[in-house]
Amino acid sequence: MKVDGALRVPGDKSISHRALMLAALGKGESRIRGLLCSADVESTAGVLRALGAGIPEITPAGFAVKGGGLRGLRESAGDLDCGNSGTTARLMSGVLAAIPFDSHVTGDASLSRRPMKRVARPLEAMGARFEFTSGDGLPMTVRGGLLRGVTWFSETPSAQVKSAILLAGLVADVPVEVHEPAATRDHTERMLRARGVDVRTEEHVVTLVPAARLDAADTDVPGDPSSAAFFVALAAMAGGGSLAIEGVCVNPTRTGAFRALEEFGARVQYQDARDDGGEPVATIVAAPRLLRGVTIDPAVVPSLIDELPMLACVAARAEGETRVTGAAELRVKESDRIAAVVRNLRAIGADAEELPDGFVVRGSDRPYRGRVTTHGDHRIAMAFGVLGALSGNALDIDDHACVNVSYPGFWSDLARVTS
Numbered sequence: 001m002k003v004d005g006a007l008r009v010p011g012d013k014s015i016s017h018r019a020l021m022l023a024a025l026g027k028g029e030s031r032i033r034g035l036l037c038s039a040d041v042e043s044t045a046g047v048l049r050a051l052g053a054g055i056p057e058i059t060p061a062g063f064a065v066k067g068g069g070l071r072g073l074r075e076s077a078g079d080l081d082c083g084n085s086g087t088t089a090r091l092m093s094g095v096l097a098a099i100p101f102d103s104h105v106t107g108d109a110s111l112s113r114r115p116m117k118r119v120a121r122p123l124e125a126m127g128a129r130f131e132f133t134s135g136d137g138l139p140m141t142v143r144g145g146l147l148r149g150v151t152w153f154s155e156t157p158s159a160q161v162k163s164a165i166l167l168a169g170l171v172a173d174v175p176v177e178v179h180e181p182a183a184t185r186d187h188t189e190r191m192l193r194a195r196g197v198d199v200r201t202e203e204h205v206v207t208l209v210p211a212a213r214l215d216a217a218d219t220d221v222p223g224d225p226s227s228a229a230f231f232v233a234l235a236a237m238a239g240g241g242s243l244a245i246e247g248v249c250v251n252p253t254r255t256g257a258f259r260a261l262e263e264f265g266a267r268v269q270y271q272d273a274r275d276d277g278g279e280p281v282a283t284i285v286a287a288p289r290l291l292r293g294v295t296i297d298p299a300v301v302p303s304l305i306d307e308l309p310m311l312a313c314v315a316a317r318a319e320g321e322t323r324v325t326g327a328a329e330l331r332v333k334e335s336d337r338i339a340a341v342v343r344n345l346r347a348i349g350a351d352a353e354e355l356p357d358g359f360v361v362r363g364s365d366r367p368y369r370g371r372v373t374t375h376g377d378h379r380i381a382m383a384f385g386v387l388g389a390l391s392g393n394a395l396d397i398d399d400h401a402c403v404n405v406s407y408p409g410f411w412s413d414l415a416r417v418t419s
């Protein structure tokens with residue numbers, strides 16, 4: 001199998017959620033172009049609409065949102081359904097905590113199993129109330145109200161927790177300070193600064209100085225590096241050729257997977273690098289070379305957390321052993337990604353084992369064949385979709401449609417660039 005040509009992956013998921021939320025909370029009109037139009041982002045649009053925000057039909061081509069300001073949202077008559085989207089549930093919790101009404105937040109079966117108390121705890125320390133009916137997951141009721149400022153020491157590196165606290169501070173007009181154990185994606189900070197908010201970052205500490213306002217601002221959403229990573233990995237493992245992936249967000253908090261793929265031995269180059277609306281953007285050109293197993297440093301895990309299923313599949317094609325530790329967070333993603341990756345690799349004939357906080361994979365060039373169980377997890381489907389596209393492999397993936405939460409055109413893009 002050879003790769004060839006150029007492609008553009010859909011807009012970044014993290015930035016798309018934030019663009020909609022900040023447009024709804026800003027004062028005046030914000031234009032959004034390049035938005036990811038996927039099930040997860042539809043969940044954010046739907047929740048904002050239920051709260052009275054003027055979000056029109058979303059399209060990648062572009063649309064305008066008339067923001068109602070920081071006090072513009074109103075109580076929803078019905079549940080706020082976050083679907084499969086953890087980012088919707090957790091970031092919106094910060095907003096809901098700061099407005100004086102009750103909200104009932106729900107999600108699908110996968111999201112309902114994911115931990116929410118990690119956002120509830122800091123928001124309760126600020127004065128909001130959260131009620132859970134079963135353990136740590138959705139459904140939950142958020143009773144928002146007058147909040148006070150907080151200095152919060154996060155136990156897990158999580159951009160969603162950090163962002164929820166920043167959004168609560170913004171809407172409540174109180175100072176917040178978040179200490180993270182490791183740097184996580186910083187889109188919220190960049191986007192707030194672009195909208196006139198004083199947000200400071202020093203080492204792993206982020207501080208928001210209250211300003212009681214949020215300016216409207218336009219967003220050009222760059223391509224999602226987490227989606228691009230599937231094609232960089234495909235090019236790395238291909239039998240020849242090269243792929244150019246255009247307009248990708250190369251924010252250093254997101255590009256650990258590209259650095260890891262280079263370490264595996266792949267050729268990964270940035271071309272046409274530029275700054276676009278506060279985010280670094282580039283065309284990534286990737287090509288195959290001999291791949292050798294790597295040891296991923298736990299310190300870089302937050303910069304490639306969503307890409308670990310793909311890197312595990314690359315490891316199955318690399319010579320020698322790949323070891324990932326410090327990634328226990330993978331167990332509470334859309335599926336238990338440590339179990340899902342290792343069981344699927346074993347099911348198709350690869351040598352892989354689980355660790356409590358990661359995995360070990362020993363690569364080989366033998367053909368991989370068998371059935372892949374995605375557990376409805378988009379990144380498991382795409383990672384094994386890429387592995388299955390390589391010459392000699394034949395993988396039967398149980399659910400193709402689950403990619404719709406982050407990359408609806410994935411299968412046609414995959415077919416288009418391979419031959």
Ligand code: S3P
Nearest residue numbers: 014087157158159160161305306
């Ligand atoms: C995200 C943060 C990460 C990531 C998720 C999107 C975000 O989650 O895995 O896909 O947009 O802030 P955590 O904050 O739980 O690490």
